[in-house]
Amino acid sequence: MADPTPFGLDPNMEDPETLRTNLLNSLDQIIEQNQSSFGWKQFLQAILVSLASLFDGQQTFISVYTDAIPTWHCSTTTTTSCTTNSNICDLADSDWSWDSTSSTTIISDWSLQCSSSFIRGLPASSYFLGGVIGGLLLGTLADSSLGRKKLLLISCVTMSLASFITIFSPNVWVYSAVRFISGVGRSSISTCVLVLLMEKVGKKWRPRVGIMQFFFFTLGFLSLPLIAYLNRANSWRALYLCTSIPAVLYCLLLQFFVSESPRWLFMNGRKEEAVAILLKSAGQNYPSELKLLLVSSHEVEVDSSNVSDHPYKSMKDLFAKRWAMKRTLTVMVLGFGIGMVYYGMPLGVGNLGFNIYLSVMFNALLEIPSYPITCIILERWSRKFSVLGFCLVSGICGIVCAVVGQKGVRIGLELASFFCSRTAWNLISMFTVELFPTCVRNSATSLLRQSNVLSAVFSSMLVSVGSSNEFLSYGVFGLAIFFSGFFVGFLPDTRGGMLCDTMDEQERKENMTLR
Known part of the structure; x- marks a missing residue:
């Protein structure tokens, strides 16, 4: 005879606190079993969600060509004695x-060739600064x-519409302002995509x-x-x-064909919707367990400490506990150091004197084997040791790149x-998703992302300065990622672990690991 209460769910025999804990545990187990075979429905959902990163990749590096x-x-x-080695600003028009x-x-459109490096780098920096501010908001x-x-x-929607409006910019100031809005819009794309996929x-x-x-971000870059x-x-x-129109059309697909994270729905009291999404993706695989989860969930209220209408409660939770604050600050340092190279290197390829189309294409192609x-x-x-190793090698290569002369x-x-x-x-992105529970996961991943984008603000300025002093660009990039890599030692390893849903659950898990 089949077990009438799979996963230990029996609302008639358990007290509310125990049932609440078992509900969260059973949801995790159902997701594990339900997704053990990755079918075409799950694959299609993953494709539709990931497409957002393609347009994000295009807007992130579009300034390599437009600026x-x-x-x-x-x-x-x-x-006159004009040669290709002449300073264009010393020549008559x-x-x-x-x-x-x-x-x-x-x-060339607005005759900025003799403007300061600040003016030339302002649009790209505005875009990345918008990403930082938008991520925090x-x-x-x-x-x-x-x-x-x-x-x-x-x-x-914000990113794609702002990108379209950019077409009508009359000068560099309006252009920079619209790029800032586009940056605010795209600030949460990568974090939402990653968390939605993995949850x-x-x-x-x-x-x-x-x-x-x-991968889709790279397709956009490529x-x-x-x-x-x-x-x-x-x-x-x-x-x-050419890049904004397809992005606008994609928003329609996102609205009508992408489903919400069942983990987030369940944690926020929308249990029926969570079970409906799992049932739809599972087909006939686990209907009895899912229906029992829904019936049992009516016997217990969602813990009010994990559900709040205050938009910044999750951010507060990240710094309220010592272990969470240490992890948050550590991943932010790593994100900043890694971002100095990741954004700075492609943005600065024009300073190396190599074909700009080929160099950007080589950088994009190299992402695929990664x-x-x-x-x-x-x-x-x-x-931990994998992140450290790649940071050290990247830093050494960046520093040497700044001092050698052969092209x-x-x-x-x-x-x-x-x-x-x-x-x-x-x-580090996927590591961060595993380090934090569902109730704060997107906020933690967003802070990692914002620290990464903040580095792009500085790296884009350093690229402009690097046209006359290359160590101030590539050398600084290499030093930043090299030293930031050592901070990974403050993080626990999460290989083979389950995702937690609440702060208390995550803390109990860490305490058990330490014992």
Whole structure:
């Protein structure tokens, strides 16, 4: 005879506190069993969620082409000593011309070639600064009132519409302001995508599904050289048009076809919706267990300490407990150091004197092998020592890249440093999801992301300065990731562990581990 109370759920025999604990445990077990076989429904959901990262990747690195200094040539009618090695700012306007149309980039369109490095780097820095501020303002809403899906939708709509409006910018100041709004919009995309993907599956599929977010981000990054090359004779505005329209259309798919995280729904008292989503994805696999979970859940109220309408409660919880604060600050330091290389290297390839289309494409292509490597590491080896190793190698390559003079060697070192930083970022992102419970998971991941994006604000400025002093860009990038890697020693390893849902559950788990 089948067990009438699978997973130990029996509302008639258990007190409310015990039942509450067992409900959370049984939800975790059902997700583990339900997702042990990854079917086409789960795969389609993962694809639809991950597509948001594709458009995020495009907007993140689009300034490599739209904000670049175009190539130029001396006028054939000039009588001066103009050469390609001349300083363009020391020449008369009649002595030189752009190789392409004057509207190819914002530099040539608005005659910013002789402006300060601050002005030239302002749009990119504004975008990343918007990402930092937006993350702090919006990131916690995914843990409180909005949930993962709604915040992802709001972020995608804001980013895509702002990208479209960018087309109509009349000057660099308006352009920077709209890029700031776009940055605010995209601030929560990667965190919501990663958390939404990993909360829907069990530990077996967590690394494989979580890596899809990074893969689609790379597809967006990789699509830029092709789109930019096809539009090389057109205005920079065409590049924003080609990337913003598909992003707007994607928002419709997100609204109607993507489901919310059942973990978040259950933690926020929306038990019927959580079970309905699990039933829909499970088909006929575990209907009796899921229905019993729903029946049992009516016998107990959700712990009010874990449900709050206050948008910043989850942020407060991250710093209220010593263990949570230590983890939060540690992952933020790691995110900042890794981001200095991850964003700085691609943004600064123009300073290496290499073909800008090929160099960006090589950086994007190098991200692809980092994904299977990440999956293998997460399934077989320690998270801590893997992050440390990749940070140290990336830092050494970045520092050496800043001091060697041979162009081919420098490109190779830049690619090696970028590859290691990409892999380190994959690892620390998925590591962070496992370090924190459901009630604060998106907020913690958002803080990691914001520290990472904050580094992009500084790295984009350093790239402008690095055109005259390369150690102030690549050398600083290498030092930042090298020393930040040692902070991973403050984190516990989470390999093979289950995701927790509440702060108390996470704390009990850590205390049991220490014993």
